[in-house]
Amino acid sequence: MNKKHDEIDNLFFEYFENNTDTPNIIIDGIKTALYTEKSNYAITSLIKKIIITILSIIGLCGGIAIAGDYIFKTFGLGKGIDTAAKNGYILQQDISAEKKVDETDTEITIKEFLMDDQNLSTKFSFKFNSNSLESSNIKNIELKDLIITDENNVILYCGNEKALNEFCQNNNVQYKFEKFNDNYFNCGLNSFLAPSSEENIIILNYNIYSNNYPKSKKLKYKFQEIEITENEEQNSNKKILEGNWEFNIDVPEKMYNRQKIAYKVLNCSDENVEVSTAQVSDTGFEFGCIIKNAELPDELKQLKEQIENLPKLNISEEEKEKLISKYMNSHLPLSPINSTYYPDLGETIEDCTYIENQKNQKFLLSRNPGRIQQEKFIDNGKTFILYETFDITKYDITDEVRVHLNFYYKQINIQLKKIS
Amino acid sequence: MIFEELIIQAKSGNKEAFTELILHISNDLYKIGKTRLYEDSDINDAIQETMIKAYKNLKKLKEISNFKSWIIKILINECNKIYIKKYKKEKLIEKIKTAENINRIDNSTTSIDSKINFELLIDKLNHEEKLIVILYYNNKYSCSEIAEILNMNINTVKSRLKRAKEKVKKYYNGGVFYE
Structure with a gap:
């Protein structure tokens, strides 16, 4: 026992040292606090996701990371660029x-x-x-x-x-x-x-x-x-x-002298998907495809519209909560491709779109605002065009990779192999 | 060192760095919130409001070493706001009920050692005593630092800390809590 402290002091110290658990609601609240100013956790987290998803689609919102605690390093452009820089793809010298x-x-x-x-x-x-x-x-x-x-x-x-x-x-x-x-x-x-x-x-x-x-x-x-x-x-x-x-x-x-390495399709779990681009560079992996028969069933279409318009709906808080629960249970993402990982909303990585290499490492879509990106419907909504960049680079890639697309409620897996 | 680097990054507008800073001290903030508020959802609200205010005013923080005490001050104010808005009336009612219960507890408690729940003992302290106890034993601030955070005279802090200890000691040895 510390001579300066008596028995009660030590009881206090011991109590506080042994009680370090913080409830999840507090942790989740901290992670999302700066992205909303309202205090209702469930609704405001969803509203935030809606706003960010919409902004991401129109390319205005490249820098917000909600999932995990990854702090952008080198140029603040995300993991792909940081990986390239760590592997020497950067000029670091004082140029006056x-x-x-x-x-x-x-x-x-x-x-x-x-x-x-x-x-x-x-x-x-x-x-x-x-x-x-x-x-x-x-x-x-x-x-x-x-x-x-x-x-x-x-x-x-x-x-x-x-x-x-x-x-x-x-x-x-x-x-x-x-x-x-x-x-x-x-x-x-x-x-x-x-x-x-x-x-x-x-x-x-x-x-x-x-x-x-x-x-x-x-x-x-x-x-x-x-x-x-x-x-x-x-x-x-x-x-x-x-x-x-x-x-x-x-x-x-x-x-x-930079070069991209092309990949070809080995197999695809959905016959409606045609891959147009699959190539890896020093800073990321560009993937493009067309998804045919892309329409949502009517019930899910209606739910999607309601969720997207949630802030404007003239319904009670209780009804909003029910709608959010229904949406959560449907696993319906707000954009056709679920591109951002929200573990604080109960998502698992399988709810997201990612590329996995042969080392079982998963790489999400890049948040670099400079990436080429396209997600749009054509043909009266029957066909979906996707072009995205993932954070996997030449330095992380393996001869074979798997692209996991979460397209609305469908999980699509595409196996790719390097073209030698 | 990494804590200070995060503060520097946060001061230049990096939201992710600020969020990580708060995550580092989340347990401290939670415990402080609990001295005033009872529901985790209310504590969450208080911490979120604290973060928003602190982030907006971070540039006003001159000394990086004061970051934690500065955040705690903001949090205490936010907790007080929610308390006044929501709990005051409920607390008054609870106090009346608690006063009725004290005698029953004291009369039935003969074998203290087997029934001691330290959390309950701390919970019996009043709000100010709880806050001082947490800042002293959990956050390991000195009495002068606590006086600065709570805007109190240092002697007041010392006497309240002493009183809190005496209360707990008394109850620990089978005594009675006095409000």
Whole structure:
């Protein structure tokens, strides 16, 4: 017994040490709290799932992970990219600006870089030496006029019209802003700040994505205007830093020589499924198929519509609860392909869509906003087209894999084999 | 170290990091919630509201080392809100019933050792005593830290802690609880 503590003290200590169980409702509530502001667990979890599913289908919601506690690492693009980076598919070296002019003496370094057919990701480190900028107050950084080009003068990204016009003038070409072509790519951007372990340094992840980037060997980054947004306490101040920054990147050979490996169908459990694409890259597995006779039976169609419109239904809370139970028991997902895993709603992995390798490892659909994705009905709803990317990569794949599709209430299994 | 890294990530807007932080301390928060609220669903509501408020105001947290005590303060307020809204009337009724039961319990309890349920003993303490006991024995805060969290005078904390111990000790030895 501790000399400072008496018998009662020790009883207390022992009691609390031995009572560490937290009820599931608390754990589940914590996991979902930030995704809803209501306190009714069952209904709000479902509403959240509805919202996220709808947003996912229209490609706006790539970064939310509800299942498990996986925290996105490298560029915040999910497991596939992280696996690639862990296996060396990343350029990690400090690249300083070749040319740099600015009054504030802001030090910008490119720390990491990754490129494949869909992704062009760059991690910048910012050190603000000016007294007027405190990195802990910064909420957002935007490179307003960033333009990224390659050795063939292909524009891989262009932030604004001013940057495009300057490029056209210097290179004797005539492009119109947002009139994309083979040499001027249409891109999306997903950027966010991340902390650094070093003082006064802030990290900016700039994830640019497009459909089919060329196999560029040398990239040039150029920007002259940086917009800094400070936090709400200071009334969301926006400050502009002006200067002239240029960076050159030698793309690693494994990136410009990247290749995809194709897979063929060995067998499929549903004759209505025709596989159109099955290929693995360094960062993910692209899978495409057509599902014929895809209509839902009427009863399930009605249930699906009710659940999708649940927030707007003019029924009592008790009736809503009954509807949710009915939906749960029907195992009917909200989108045709159940692409996201919700264990807190009682789902098992078999309720989801995944790829399994020969090591019995299962890989879910990627949440990377840059992935090529299509889920749509054609032919008056009789045929469903699916194109998705899974988080299994060249580094996890085996000669044979199994695709498990949860299409509405049907479990479809497709066995694939590498084409040698 | 990983806890501090999660706070840094959460401060820069990473929801997943913030959620993982709260999961790390979920049992502490649950126990604190239980000092005030009786239903797990109410404790869940309080913790969820705490998370939402804390996440929105995380940038105001200057010292990372104060994260836990800061969250606990918010949680205590949220629990109090639910308590006032829902329990006050019910508690009053329960108190009357409990007062009627005390004599019966004391009279029937002769062989204490075989019947001691420590959880019941803690449950007999009033709300403030329970909270101080949990912060002291479970979270291992000092009296001065507890005083800061509860916005109390340190001597008040010490005397309430002492009183809680005395109550439990007395009952442990076959005595009577006084409110």
